[in-house]
Amino acid sequence: MMNNQPKYSPTFSADTLALVQRIIARYPEGKQKSALLPVLHLAQAEFGGWLSPETMDYVASLLGIQPIEVYEVATFYTMFNLKPVGKCVLEVCRTGPCMLRGSDDIIEHLQKKLNIRDGETSADGMFTLKSVECLASCGTAPVMQVGNHYIENLTCENLDGILDRIRSENESKT
Amino acid sequence: MTRQVLLKDINVPGILSYEVYRRQGGYSAVEKALREMTPEQVTEEVKLSGLRGRGGAGFPSGLKWTFINRNAGKPVYLVCNADESEPGTFKDRYLLEHIPHLLIEGMILSSFAIGANTAYIYMRGEFRWIFPILERAIAEARAAGFLGDNILGSGFSLEIYVHPGGGAYICGEETALLESLEGKRGNPRLKPPYFPAVMGLYHCPTLVNNVETLATVPAIVNMGGAEYARIGVGKSTGTKLISASGHINKPGVYEIELGLPVEEFIYSDEYCGGIWKGRKLKAVVAGGSSVPILPADLILKTAKGEPRLMTYESLAEGGFESGTMLGSGGFIVMDETTCIVRNLWNFTRFYHHESCGQCSPCREGTGWMEKVLHRIEHGEGRPHDIDLLDDVAKKIEGKTICPLGDAAAWPVSSAIRHFRDDFEYHIKYPEKVKNPKHFELEPLVSRSHLATA
Numbered sequence: 001m002m003n004n005q006p007k008y009s010p011t012f013s014a015d016t017l018a019l020v021q022r023i024i025a026r027y028p029e030g031k032q033k034s035a036l037l038p039v040l041h042l043a044q045a046e047f048g049g050w051l052s053p054e055t056m057d058y059v060a061s062l063l064g065i066q067p068i069e070v071y072e073v074a075t076f077y078t079m080f081n082l083k084p085v086g087k088c089v090l091e092v093c094r095t096g097p098c099m100l101r102g103s104d105d106i107i108e109h110l111q112k113k114l115n116i117r118d119g120e121t122s123a124d125g126m127f128t129l130k131s132v133e134c135l136a137s138c139g140t141a142p143v144m145q146v147g148n149h150y151i152e153n154l155t156c157e158n159l160d161g162i163l164d165r166i167r168s169e170n171e172s173k174t
Numbered sequence: 175m176t177r178q179v180l181l182k183d184i185n186v187p188g189i190l191s192y193e194v195y196r197r198q199g200g201y202s203a204v205e206k207a208l209r210e211m212t213p214e215q216v217t218e219e220v221k222l223s224g225l226r227g228r229g230g231a232g233f234p235s236g237l238k239w240t241f242i243n244r245n246a247g248k249p250v251y252l253v254c255n256a257d258e259s260e261p262g263t264f265k266d267r268y269l270l271e272h273i274p275h276l277l278i279e280g281m282i283l284s285s286f287a288i289g290a291n292t293a294y295i296y297m298r299g300e301f302r303w304i305f306p307i308l309e310r311a312i313a314e315a316r317a318a319g320f321l322g323d324n325i326l327g328s329g330f331s332l333e334i335y336v337h338p339g340g341g342a343y344i345c346g347e348e349t350a351l352l353e354s355l356e357g358k359r360g361n362p363r364l365k366p367p368y369f370p371a372v373m374g375l376y377h378c379p380t381l382v383n384n385v386e387t388l389a390t391v392p393a394i395v396n397m398g399g400a401e402y403a404r405i406g407v408g409k410s411t412g413t414k415l416i417s418a419s420g421h422i423n424k425p426g427v428y429e430i431e432l433g434l435p436v437e438e439f440i441y442s443d444e445y446c447g448g449i450w451k452g453r454k455l456k457a458v459v460a461g462g463s464s465v466p467i468l469p470a471d472l473i474l475k476t477a478k479g480e481p482r483l484m485t486y487e488s489l490a491e492g493g494f495e496s497g498t499m500l501g502s503g504g505f506i507v508m509d510e511t512t513c514i515v516r517n518l519w520n521f522t523r524f525y526h527h528e529s530c531g532q533c534s535p536c537r538e539g540t541g542w543m544e545k546v547l548h549r550i551e552h553g554e555g556r557p558h559d560i561d562l563l564d565d566v567a568k569k570i571e572g573k574t575i576c577p578l579g580d581a582a583a584w585p586v587s588s589a590i591r592h593f594r595d596d597f598e599y600h601i602k603y604p605e606k607v608k609n610p611k612h613f614e615l616e617p618l619v620s621r622s623h624l625a626t627a
């Protein structure tokens with residue numbers, strides 16, 4: 001969104017566009033707005049882990065709805081990131097049952113280790129820390145979501161090894 | 175061993191697949207219903223079973239199904255509530271992840287009963303790895319002829335689709351869920367007129383049921399409603415999945431026969447296995463974060479001194495003075511080192527964060543309560559803060575569009591009612607409570623005596 005850069009226009013791959021059509025077909029005719037949440041998830045995954053205004057406008061055009069209808073929704077749901085994030089977002093549960101089993105210590109440990117506060121991204125652009133509410137994993141607390149998976153039964157001791165593993169996986173990807 | 179209805183096959187290797195599920199007798203309830211029963215007969219069996227909604231409210235399921243008007247000249251929808259975001263609850267995830275065909279079978283039966291040809295599973299978006307599991311199971315069921323057009327030649331057709339949420343607790347509330355499914359913000363709708371059974375998804379008659387509720391239907395059709403009703407106690411028929419978390423030796427999901435004594439559930443090795451680290455029990459939140467908290471003595475025995483049972487009625491015994499609710503079955507256990515104020519502050523912050531903001535008592539009240547609790551917990555509380563909190567909670571209760579307001583107020587009122595000593599300690603010893611682990615260093619023995627095994 002730096003104004004000296006050319007306007008970025010996101011476009012889905014042909015495969016994703018075909019998937020979008022299949023998603024729209026799940027809902028009755030004329031109700032394609034129902035596809036908004038699933039398509040926003042696809043957009044966030046395909047365009048760098050967050051939803052820029054350009055991305056949201058693109059989604060609006062795909063579904064034939066007004067951009068404002070997309071903004072309203074994107075700002076309501078916490079899974080959507082409205083500013084750039086690191087390569088890997090650590091979504092750590094902070095709710096009661098996790099707190100009973102030490103999530104406060106986990107969050108503090110991550111803040112110190114990565115030298116960031118909640119919502120911030122580490123200097124190397126690798127990790128964003130985001131505290132989230134109950135992930136429905138209270139029986140294996142404390143827990144964090146990383147990408148498509150949960151990492152459960154966290155301890156301050158096993159956390160460093162987990163971070164190293166995630167870091168090397170993400171480095172080998174690029 | 176307790177009677178297992180939902181989880182009996184969960185450990186069979188490969189139960190995730192259609193083949194193994196079918197080999198274990200899966201989809202036989204669909205064959206029975208579509209070949210031998212009318213939709214009304216299926217509903218009748220569910221009525222006879224006494225099954226009550228497992229999402230939290232405990233409303234009789236069969237009765238709810240009869241509210242659906244099949245003759246409104248509009249399509250009828252079934253929506254499975256898989257939003258599972260009540261803190262302390264993780265049982266639906268267990269079914270979705272490990273035995274998806276059980277839910278699909280239940281959804282086919284329920285759709286047949288209410289005349290729905292399209293069904294959606296609204297699943298919280300965080301369950302990213304479960305989407306392919308469900309989609310694969312749906313494709314398998316379709317390939318086997320249990321979904322799609324003219325299922326088993328009965329003339330009944332059904333498609334099931336999975337829909338992701340976006341991270342919002344309020345979308346578990348059924349009318350907010352429907353708004354969300356329509357691609358909007360999750361603002362709950364006013365009832366009346368927006369009762370889902372009448373004006374639900376796309377303003378059409380819609381049945382919203384929890385994952386566990388729907389997953390129970392195959393067993394009811396197979397064994398018959400009357401037989402199912404023999405499991406459990408009184409009006410609490412059947413089995414219930416309990417998500418056990420907190421300070422216990424064996425957290426996890428347990429299927430219990432309703433009527434099990436709470437004491438056995440907490441201390442038996444078959445279930446929670448007792449309090450961790452050899453400590454004493456201080457409190458339990460028995461039905462997910464929204465229900466009243468009870469101190470050890472009142473969760474084990476009612477105020478009348480009778481053993482407390484895991485049933486809708488027994489947990490509610492004593493009303494809000496000395497009872498609580500079964501709710502979603504999210505059983506959160508707290509040991510003697512737990513700070514009730516800190517826990518309540520955490521939950522209240524949750525409700526403030528999750529309030530959709532439509533009603534001012536909920537939007538503003540949860541914010542005030544969070545602020546006051548924050549200051550008490552951090553050693554900045556004032557003597558009149560406890561009564562102020564109680565007052566704000568009362569001003570939210572019953573005055574909002576949806577029950578989230580009540581869900582935020584009840585934990586506050588009950589914590590003050592049963593643990594006033596904890597609050598007073600914070601105000602009396604501000605320096606001590608500035609250490610977040612204050613009660614770990616020095617447990618507070620309050621009036622409500624701690625329970626030993």
Ligand SMILES: Cc1cc2nc3c(=O)[nH]c(=O)nc-3n(C[C@H](O)[C@H](O)[C@H](O)COP(=O)(O)O)c2cc1C
Pocket residue numbers: 226227228229230231232233235255256257258259260343344345346347348349382383384385387388576577578581
């Ligand atoms: C704030 C709030 C959150 C809720 N969250 C859920 C949920 O995550 N899952 C669920 O099944 N029901 C939830 N409910 C209850 C639903 O509104 C609804 O009663 C339920 O899905 C009906 O299904 P049942 O009759 O099978 O229980 C919630 C209710 C409220 C007020």
Ligand code: SF4
Pocket residue numbers: 344361362528529530531532533534536537574575576577578579
């Ligand atoms: S009670 Fe709270 S969550 Fe429910 S509609 Fe009102 S503001 Fe929204």
Ligand code: FES
Pocket residue numbers: 093094095096097098099133134135136137138141143261262263
């Ligand atoms: S409180 Fe963390 S997963 Fe439920």
